[in-house]
Amino acid sequence: MLKIGELAGQAKVSRDTLRFYEKHGLITPDHRSEAGYRLYSDSDIKRVGFILSAKEVGFTLSEIHQLLELEVTKDQKSCEDVKQFVDAKITVVNQRLAEISRIKKSLQTLSNACCGGDEPATHCTILEALGDQTSQD
């Protein structure tokens, strides 16, 4: 069982952020101590990690909330709903993957462009690099 400061330390967020996430339903301590201190389980480190990863790749807290709420039950009905929701998210994740790859390529083109690189100094802005994505990977 971890106190809020311990979880915060391990997950590299502030205590305030954890309380904020709790207020918004993203994470709830397993239970409270006599004194009312939040007590988290070890697996909550993973949960916070997921929240941070998902946030970093562009999901909002409310989307992350939905993802964390998902529970595929045996109930066929809810299962179909979950599948639809998840498949929609996979679609946006794929779009994001494509876009981030595109940006990565442009950055690499830009990085190779000058400074004694092999490229002629024509790709001199990110927009020019974006327009011309051929050989670099």
Place this chain on the structure above:
Amino acid sequence: MLKIGELAGQAKVSRDTLRFYEKHGLITPDHRSEAGYRLYSDSDIKRVGFILSAKEVGFTLSEIHQLLELEVTKDQKSCEDVKQFVDAKITVVNQRLAEISRIKKSLQTLSNACCGGDEPATHCTILEALGDQTSQD
């Protein structure tokens, strides 16, 4: 030359957003008409597209501003600075790629988990799916 509404329509943002981006140095119309109307060049569609892509994968407007400002000149000095900056961005982009791939896999695991899928119904939440990334791709 495009008026603000035309650019907004093509780039699928609001006029207000374009004015907001201008205020923050992300995009400036080529020039103004006699009446003071903003007139954009065709290439500004691409510029707005870049802003939106970069935003979607988690860059802030101020980072995007920096990316757009980058100009690899022949000057060796500034060139090294640019390379450093760009290489740092490539590092974060790679991290983001890894994280988004991880999330994608979990979503796929989750999607396959039930509903007559081949997986047993053990992967029933995103966190369980995250923990167990083996065969799916």
Place this chain on the structure above:
DNA sequence: ATGAACCTTGGAGTATAGTCTAGTGTCAAG
């Protein structure tokens, strides 16, 4: 020559995601 549909500016308002402060309580070490 007038009305709709556009454009201008400045400034206020909103949503999201924290971050900080105040006032108070808890706990472990010296």
Place this chain on the structure above:
DNA sequence: CTTGACACTAGACTATACTCCAAGGTTCAT
């Protein structure tokens, strides 16, 4: 038995990224 590091709540404040509004000017088709 007190001091320092931590915890609690409620609420105010901040940054980012828009979004809307008011009051007015422009363009153009009818």
